[in-house]
Amino acid sequence: MIRISQLRLPCGYEQGALENKIRKTIRVKDRPFSFNIVRHSVDARKKPQLFDMYTVDVDLGTGAKEEASLVRRLRNKNVTAAPADSYRFPAGGSEKLPHRPVVIGAGPAGLFCALFLAEHGYRPLVIERGRRMEDRTADVEKYWETGVLDTASNVQFGEGGAGTFSDGKLNTQINDRTGRSMQVLRAFVRAGAPESILYEGKPHIGTDRLRKVIPNIRERIEQAGGEVRFETLCTGFSFAGEESAPNAGTNAETNPEINPKTNPETNPEMNAETSPESNSGKGRRISGLYVRSLSSAEDGRQGDVEWIPAEAVVFAVGHSARDTIEELFREKIPLEQKQFAVGFRVAHPQALIDESQYGVSNPGELARMRLSASPYKLTAKASSGRGVYSFCMCPGGYIVNASSEQGHVCVNGMSDEGRGSGWANSAIVITVGQKEFGSDHVLAGMDFQRRLEKKAWEMGKGAVPIQKFTRFRESFEAHKSGCPEQEQALQEETETAAETVVSEAVKGTCRRAALHRLLPADMTSDFIEGMDQFGRKIEGFDGPQALVAGIESRTSSPVRIPRGQDLQSVGVRGLYPCGEGAGYAGGIMSAAMDGIRIAEAIAGRFAPPV
Numbered sequence: 001m002i003r004i005s006q007l008r009l010p011c012g013y014e015q016g017a018l019e020n021k022i023r024k025t026i027r028v029k030d031r032p033f034s035f036n037i038v039r040h041s042v043d044a045r046k047k048p049q050l051f052d053m054y055t056v057d058v059d060l061g062t063g064a065k066e067e068a069s070l071v072r073r074l075r076n077k078n079v080t081a082a083p084a085d086s087y088r089f090p091a092g093g094s095e096k097l098p099h100r101p102v103v104i105g106a107g108p109a110g111l112f113c114a115l116f117l118a119e120h121g122y123r124p125l126v127i128e129r130g131r132r133m134e135d136r137t138a139d140v141e142k143y144w145e146t147g148v149l150d151t152a153s154n155v156q157f158g159e160g161g162a163g164t165f166s167d168g169k170l171n172t173q174i175n176d177r178t179g180r181s182m183q184v185l186r187a188f189v190r191a192g193a194p195e196s197i198l199y200e201g202k203p204h205i206g207t208d209r210l211r212k213v214i215p216n217i218r219e220r221i222e223q224a225g226g227e228v229r230f231e232t233l234c235t236g237f238s239f240a241g242e243e244s245a246p247n248a249g250t251n252a253e254t255n256p257e258i259n260p261k262t263n264p265e266t267n268p269e270m271n272a273e274t275s276p277e278s279n280s281g282k283g284r285r286i287s288g289l290y291v292r293s294l295s296s297a298e299d300g301r302q303g304d305v306e307w308i309p310a311e312a313v314v315f316a317v318g319h320s321a322r323d324t325i326e327e328l329f330r331e332k333i334p335l336e337q338k339q340f341a342v343g344f345r346v347a348h349p350q351a352l353i354d355e356s357q358y359g360v361s362n363p364g365e366l367a368r369m370r371l372s373a374s375p376y377k378l379t380a381k382a383s384s385g386r387g388v389y390s391f392c393m394c395p396g397g398y399i400v401n402a403s404s405e406q407g408h409v410c411v412n413g414m415s416d417e418g419r420g421s422g423w424a425n426s427a428i429v430i431t432v433g434q435k436e437f438g439s440d441h442v443l444a445g446m447d448f449q450r451r452l453e454k455k456a457w458e459m460g461k462g463a464v465p466i467q468k469f470t471r472f473r474e475s476f477e478a479h480k481s482g483c484p485e486q487e488q489a490l491q492e493e494t495e496t497a498a499e500t501v502v503s504e505a506v507k508g509t510c511r512r513a514a515l516h517r518l519l520p521a522d523m524t525s526d527f528i529e530g531m532d533q534f535g536r537k538i539e540g541f542d543g544p545q546a547l548v549a550g551i552e553s554r555t556s557s558p559v560r561i562p563r564g565q566d567l568q569s570v571g572v573r574g575l576y577p578c579g580e581g582a583g584y585a586g587g588i589m590s591a592a593m594d595g596i597r598i599a600e601a602i603a604g605r606f607a608p609p610v
Contacts, residue, residue, distance in 0.1 A: 107161020109579025130158025206417030388530025445558030
């Protein structure tokens with residue numbers, strides 16, 4: 001195979017133009033050949049002149065020796081031999097595995113870990129607190145329509161994880177030399193994703209397509225010998241040498257603000273950060289886990305606890321399973337405080353973004369050039385030294401109510417495959433850490449999230465609080481200048497609108513609120529400063545059409561579960577922290593790739609169970 005890069009054609013080129021470009025580049029007139037696209041992107045540096053850029057692999061059907069000779073004769077740096085696919089799943093290890101591995105969580109990390117284990121004979125068991133896709137989708141739609149939240153089945157919990165109700169972006173910042181990224185993309189395509197994700201520079205599936213693809217991945221796991229249990233909550237763990245009491249595991253959805261066991265102000269044991277060095281359980285070996293069926297609960301009562309023996313447990317719960325993280329803390333499993341980012345979702349008319357990025361916003365012209373809604377990526381540095389940046393940008397998408405706890409509100413972004421909502425949105429966020437948390441306690445970041453989400457819920461009276469950015473800025477300036485009368489007048493003017501507003505840019509009930517008071521004042525100043533800088537890059541970004549919604553607080557996990565070079569917890573042998581919730585990923589692709597990496601580690605250690 002011959003690889004050709006830097007093939008450039010004007011957007012909207014005629015059929016056959018790419019093949020002709022290939023023929024001209026490798027100087028073959030009549031010889032038949034086949035090709036496949038390896039990468040595609042749009043070059044908008046000379047907007048409104050836009051170009052499609054391609055990398056392709058060409059098969060002349062002549063064999064590797066003649067193709068290599070042709071490459072040498074052409075002396076073109078953009079024509080090379082195509083690299084071979086080097087990915088290999090490891091051969092099974094020698095250590096005996098008496099029981100099948102258990103994967104906690106059916107998000108991208110857990111599903112891809114289970115998929116690769118199942119396809120290589122390990123028959124994994126996957127447990128997921130949420131519901132299967134079709135039921136979960138109904139629960140989410142019900143929440144957006146009525147405000148009735150199911151804390152076990154929502155935007156965060158359920159088959160597919162939080163990424164299912166997102167833009168479905170499949171790009172990653174990881175410089176992958178292992179081939180895992182292509183393995184993820186191919187698995188998605190086999191499950192029904194469009195083949196274009198194999199080569200697009202910014203691939204995405206879209207939430208509507210993902211809802212069909214994810215169940216197909218689950219079916220492949222089951223067909224290969226795995227099992228997936230929904231509505232099943234992990235409540236605790238057992239360790240070698242400890243008694244496995246049948247009713248152990250008391251974890252439920254807890255809240256550090258009201259639970260004395262997990263509140264550092266009322267529990268002195270919480271004042272010392274857990275670390276691999278101080279963990280009294282260092283060197284323990286996992287022997288099983290306790291689970292509770294949520295589907296069998298009646299009249300609000302919990303179902304019976306079941307103990308599942310396991311020597312390999314993959315912890316892939318996602319970034320919102322706070323009660324399970326609290327259980328790890330109680331079990332003295334090493335945890336680390338981790339930085340993450342918080343801020344607001346900011347929405348604009350998509351035409352405003354298209355005009356800036358493409359130099360074109362007319363829908364007919366965009367369709368002629370085969371261009372979808374344009375994305376953007378923005379970074380700024382505030383005068384305080386803090387970075388302000390866009391995150392999880394959703395072209396042609398929606399702001400969604402992504403809450404998972406009663407009395408708390410958080411938001412995320414989502415778009416369908418066609419990205420046709422007419423609105424663009426992204427999180428505009430600021431990195432936070434121990435200084436903002438106000439404590440060096442390992443769970444302080446999680447508590448910081450909860451405080452902000454509770455305040456947002458109170459501001460919106462249970463709905464998503466929203467505010468126009470220009471009003472946000474004016475009200476904050478009045479607040480900062482000590483002009484309460486002016487601030488109050490601005491707020492009263494805001495409240496004269498309909499008390500409850502359902503916006504075409506937002507999925508879920510929303511309400512106008514004084515969002516300029518949600519974050520600490522110094523962070524709000526940085527957010528405004530970042531928005532003003534972005535307005536100099538994209539005209540109108542900080543203008544009257546910008547809508548702010550809050551709060552964006554689930555950008556990544558607030559904790560990390562330290563793991564060694566063998567990918568096991570540094571304090572518990574047999575426990576494999578995995579994916580975004582464990583602090584090792586940020587998005588669908590990196591989480592799925594980490595899941596494959598964990599599957600490789602288990603397979604490299606254990607022989608498949610008999």
